[in-house]
Amino acid sequence: MGAWRSACAKLLLAAPLLVVFIIVVLLALRMASESPVGGASLVGPAEVDTSLPSYHPIRVTPPQTAIERAVNQGFAQSWSAESASTAARLPEAATSAAFPPVDVTDSHAPSTYALAFTQELLDLDFATSTREELLAWASYNNAPNSLVTIPAAIDLKLLPASLTMNPTPVPTLAQWKRLAAARTTWRVSGLVTSVSPIWTELLATGWQPVDPLMVMYDVSGALTVTTPGHAPNVESFFFVLTLGGASWHPGYGAVVMNDWTEN
Numbered sequence: 001m002g003a004w005r006s007a008c009a010k011l012l013l014a015a016p017l018l019v020v021f022i023i024v025v026l027l028a029l030r031m032a033s034e035s036p037v038g039g040a041s042l043v044g045p046a047e048v049d050t051s052l053p054s055y056h057p058i059r060v061t062p063p064q065t066a067i068e069r070a071v072n073q074g075f076a077q078s079w080s081a082e083s084a085s086t087a088a089r090l091p092e093a094a095t096s097a098a099f100p101p102v103d104v105t106d107s108h109a110p111s112t113y114a115l116a117f118t119q120e121l122l123d124l125d126f127a128t129s130t131r132e133e134l135l136a137w138a139s140y141n142n143a144p145n146s147l148v149t150i151p152a153a154i155d156l157k158l159l160p161a162s163l164t165m166n167p168t169p170v171p172t173l174a175q176w177k178r179l180a181a182a183r184t185t186w187r188v189s190g191l192v193t194s195v196s197p198i199w200t201e202l203l204a205t206g207w208q209p210v211d212p213l214m215v216m217y218d219v220s221g222a223l224t225v226t227t228p229g230h231a232p233n234v235e236s237f238f239f240v241l242t243l244g245g246a247s248w249h250p251g252y253g254a255v256v257m258n259d260w261t262e263n
Helices: 002-032 066-077 084-089 110-122 131-140 158-163 173-181 197-204
Strands: 185-195 215-226 233-245 252-262
Touching: 110 131, 110 185, 110 215, 110 233, 110 252, 131 158, 158 252, 185 197, 197 215
Parallel strands: none
Antiparallel strands: 185 215, 215 233, 233 252
């Protein structure tokens, strides 16, 4: 009985925190239907794939313990139906010269993928890339949510949706244009990743994900902002990155990015 109470206490702490990211991205998808996200490409057409991926991430069936049922019911209750049309305004999966695929050698381990993903997400030259290209690259790096059943069109847009929901490092379209005009660049350094305590607490309850690659990482580092004619500005940052089996290719992808903070 004591062990059961302890597990339930951990469940109450950890499960709601993980559910938050589903709510966040659904709100982001709603917001995406209200305003444009893209802009004309400055580096040529991206390689777009508008079909559903033929590759499917690995799934397992954990034993249905009491804890397993309780957590899964909590996830299911967090879902409210959304129209797939809201996701249609976000770019389809694509890579480009400005945002190439993450190297395959970095896609087979969560720590190396988290580092490579963050490097490419934040190493930005605004004058030679577009926000639409970045969000299309995010769609390509998307890992489907494995916690509740949602429409496939939305499932393929969870990551880019999370990048349009404040707080986020991705500038708005108007901000991107201003940064491009000023020839501003971002460079990331000092990256540190570690398994998030949120994830550790959730697994400690005995719950197991159906996606065997799923894990949550805390990511921190420094971002140097450089604009010609101005002294470089260095800021520290932190966010939580949820990983899983990628939608469009073998290996890791990112389900969602949240809790972005800067100092």
